[in-house]
Amino acid sequence: MRGMVESRPDWCLSRQRAWGLPIPAFRGPDGDVVMTPASVRAVAKAFEARGSDAWFSESPAELLADWDPSQDPGVADDLDPASLEKMYDIFDVWFESGSSWAAVMRARDQGIPADLYLEGSDQHRGWFQLSLLPALGATGAPPYRTLLTHGFMVDKDGRKMSKSSGNALSVDELLKDFGADVCRWWVCSLPFENDIKVDLDFFKVAGESYRKIRNTLRFLLGNLSDFDVDRDGIALDAIEPASIDAWALAEAVRVEQRVRHAYATYAFRDAHQVLYDFCNETLSSIYLVATKDRLYCDATDSHRRRRTQTVMHAISDLLCRLLEPVVPHTADEAFRALRGDDAANVHLAGPLDLSATCDHEWSAVINLRDAALKRLEEAKADGVDNPLDAGLVIPDPEGTFAPFGEDLADLCGVSRARFETGLGEVEIEDLRDEPRCERSRKRDGTVRERSDGSLLSDRDAAAIGLDPAG
Template sequence: MNDKKTAGEDYKKTLNLPQTEFPMRGSLPEREPPMIERWHRDRIYYRMVEKNIGSKLGRFLLHDGPPYANGNIHLGHALNKVLKDVVIKYKNMCGYEAPFVPGWDCHGLPIELGVEKQLLDQKRDKAGMPITQLREMCREYAKKYIAVQKEQFNRLEVFGDWDDPYLTMDKRYVASIVRELGRCAAAGVLYKGNKPVHWCASCTTALAEAEIEYADKKSPSIYVKFDLTDDAIRAFPELAEIVRREGATRTSLIIWTTTPWTLPANLGISLHPEFDYVAIKVPALEGTEIWIVAKGLQESFERAAGFEKPSTTLLTFKAERLHRKNARHPFIDRNSLIMMGEHVTLETGTGAVHTAPGHGVDDYKIGMKYGLGTTAPVDDKGKFTTEFAEMQGQFVFKTNEPIIEKLRAGGHLVSRADIEHSYPHCWRCNTPVIFRATPQWFIGMEPRAGVGMTLRDRAKAAIREVRWVPSWGINRIMGMVESRPDWCISRQRTWGVPITVFYCESCNEPKADQGVFNAMADQIEAKGVDIWFTEPAEKLVPVGTKCSNCQGTKFKKERDILDVWFDSGVSHAAVCEKRDLGWPADLYLEGSDQHRGWFQTSLLTGVATRGKAPFRTVLTHGFVNDKSGKKMSKSKGNVTSPLDLMKTHGAEILRLWVVLEDYRNDVNFSMESLERVSESYRKIRNTIRFLLGNLYDFNPDKDLVSLNQLGDLDRWALARSSVVLEKIHSAYESYEFHQVYQQLVNFCSTDLSAVYFDILKDRLYTAGKSSPERRSAQTAMWLICDALTRSIAPILSFTAEEIWGYMPKRERRPESVFLGEFPSETELKPWSDPKLEEVFAKIWDVREIVLKALEEARKEKTIGHPREAKVTLAVEPAIRQNLSSTREDLGRLFLVSELELTSAPAGAEPVVATVTRVSGEKCARCWVYSKTVGESESHPELCSRCQEAIH
């Protein structure tokens, strides 16, 4: 260096100021897409999984629940897929072979209705169209949205086997569905029955439990008289006696209903065998009537029926006295059988329950027990058939009033009111559904001939073997399986998998053997499923098939298709097993609504066909609501699209938002919370930028300093990192990603930025480029940057990959961060140093006191910059010992030019910091005040450290 150079400015060139190309701003919306393309081009997902084949940790299978191939993805989809993606990346980076095969649910009503709407818009007639043409349009519709959603999930940086996802309409998959149906037949749980199911008259199909939504509906609430027959009265002498004594004109059981339209299907009245019933005296226009209700409901009934004062009870008796006797139907010429049923309650009504086996589940059950059959005089469109000729062709809900009128005219109406109650609605079209008995295929939950333990009991046992996270999930699904009816799996629509059953032409006996299903599956796998619709039965039925009832050889095809929930419910077989991914899966991860949907249908098919649940762990997340906790819906206009957010903020911000909240509860979305996340992201990014900026001249292969040679402060930074990174590790391991977020953000802003970097700047910039103290700092920074990047990669995938590209590389380092390893305990263990952490924890306490004193001194203008300060610390012996136990220059830790330690006088505060102006000159290069400035002849403006540094 030239001796003449004395101006301070010139020394600036000798400082090691940070240099990096790593951009300050993320510019995520523009810069993410090229990175995503690069991942695809370089097949990073496939290589990430392949490198773990044969790993000693084995496989980890997270099986994707298929979203429905309809429309753009919404925030709920984004939450779900990001959570899965975090798990997949984490597991693979830990060394598990963790493939992710994404899937789509392709069949079903929403798509069929979408196509019907298209046809309507084009003024084309669906009626004249061949079924295969309609199905082709549905297929195209599904394909279109699969492509759309695939693109959108990719934009979210989700890794997976996007080259070969599973589609429930793919012929391989359909063949699996048919085989699984065959297995259900072989297991004895598949049967055809004629029992009431939820029926949407608007969509003209049966609906599964999962397709029902409850909403308020206004209905008439009526009390109706069913007169006892003379036989019934005669067989009950005490009652007969009262009737005679009172001269009663009629003696009636009173029922209550909110569905007058089901009265034409009434076949009986159910009473509870243990309840007391009362016969009460009711004055009527002509003479007296005797009415019978349960004693426990007498008061509420009389109030509802408008009694002015309590009635007189004539007789109290047990229901048994009327068992198997008859009442008369109020307007149809037939009897209504009096039955005993445990399902009768004292919650509402009269304790005498109107029973229409064709229109209710309990009604059906008790009707079967008493051999009543199932009358349901209602057609697919919800209109009365000729069986109730009087109102034939009228929509049932519209007949409530005429029926009530009829009851009134016949003197059978006690009273009417209107009520608002929770009523099942169709999930698709939001219209109220009806219960209607039709011939349907079922998976039976109840005891059946030839089946040992019921499917219900086996499913309950299987539930106990599964880990449910959060733990309340077990009670929820247990309760649902406990009370669910048989699963109706047939649908009367077009777009779905055919139920490949043949019926005997002559006796109509169904042929539903496993062999027939398997033969059909083979043909479907070879030629596609449409052969079922294009080929006649004789070409499809296996050669030599005979009717097991009449030995007939002519068959016709079943016309019903399968419930889509059966399609997705067998994905464990069609995907996990068929693709050799493993069975059961390690993890299913879906929204908590799937306890009654996919988790349950998967469980039932798994248990029915393989005796076990197809998953080991089930993790659920809540829903994404708007900022005030309301459900997002188009009609309310409170929907936020993830696509918009990716355009304005980038996928990284959305991913970080997903992990910010505890997803196990419902999460509320607001732009404010997204802005908070953006702010955190900037902090993380700045932290990383500082690290990268100071590593520009660091070559880890040459310059890495061994751990025991590091300075205490750098050693502390590593020790602290090991603690934080371990916490992050265990948060991932227990799927508590919000803890990852908390730890990460705190670590970056507090330990690193506010403390470590703050102190380090001086050393990094002013020490000799390759001096031991600078290399020591760089070693710690490089190790932290490297481990931190791998730790955040599962969440901040783009950012981690970006950092990976800017970091000084070791030789043979993998080209993508996702081909690297997640920081393991073995890797972090050597960094750990609890003793040193303890020493520094106490130093930081003292530092707080010093910083406060400096702030005071600045206010009082004793000093300008902290470097102008000399601090005298009077401390008690224990603290003094702690402060002296580090080799670090305490003045530098506290950012002052000079520090003196003295002992605190007895009785004083344990730490007292006194600030005075430092003596000595300001060094022109590092700006620290030092007595050594001026000592050198060649560089009189420099302190001794700087003189050394520039040589």
């Protein structure tokens, strides 16, 4: 844009057209043009009260009712407004739109400069530049803090889209077929700086991606049906740093920071990718899989289950707030499901500012999980197809992984995990000859027949009210 401004010709502000915003100039009896700051303000006051069409329907005396020539040093003291003749040049429409910062922001006491001007790349010669020039002349400063320029939509082959070419897409049909949130989710995924290829198949892909986000929220909310955060919640700063819940919360903190930074810098594609990866990988592939057993099988009020629900509540709340700028209908629906219909609107909720303390060895635990999953895949060749038919033997010569023992089995999807100091790599135990819990399907070494004839682990027996020792 600098080059365009440096090379631009002079700007002629007037146009000789039959319709437009009139330049408030009059011709005096001697043929001179009458237009002073005071007379312009008087006409502006008339326009503000009765619209710019007043220029065509009212006399000069009516238009200048609030102007006193005797107090205006720019004209003769005895000038009679009734003797003036209206002139009919109009402003260049670009001057009109280029002055919108004054009419929209300054005149309404919203302050200038505006935070953002947003338009297509062609507006470097248009609105961007022609807003800059009047503002520099009137105030000495640009009318905006930031410019954001986007490309144009073209078809999948890069051709301009138009009705006459038969390759245009109807926005109404897109909204009807895919919904507003899917369309917005697709737009958020785009590198908007360049021209954007559009095809119906792209919206179908965006729909699948959006459903991953929505289904993640549904799973989280579905597992909070018996949870009241005020009654059952645990203070977030009291969550054990070695627990998988502390890890998930720490990941959520990083996501909040990255997404908020992306929004602040208009890096919407980055925000889209971070949110999708968090839902698809961190939550769906790791955390929600690992905690499903305790949600379904632990005693309702067990500390471990309530701790997980506390973190799920915080993550649900955070996702609603972070998704709100992009998929507002989904975020509003989920937020009301989480907090009730009487809760404050998610669009006014603001940032959550989560904080978390997570054990620094969690990165090593995640690497251990990757190694364990690889060994489990190899164990299928030996007939161990179901991970719950397996146990892990984990090398831990320095006691690094022992503090994570409560969660390691669930993290890897197996029935149990134990540690050996002299082991070189992760080993798989075949547990198929051990009894299986009829409730959790685990073979954790405590499964036996109970007083009611069922085969249950100690944990599952206690959860349904049976004496674990009986």
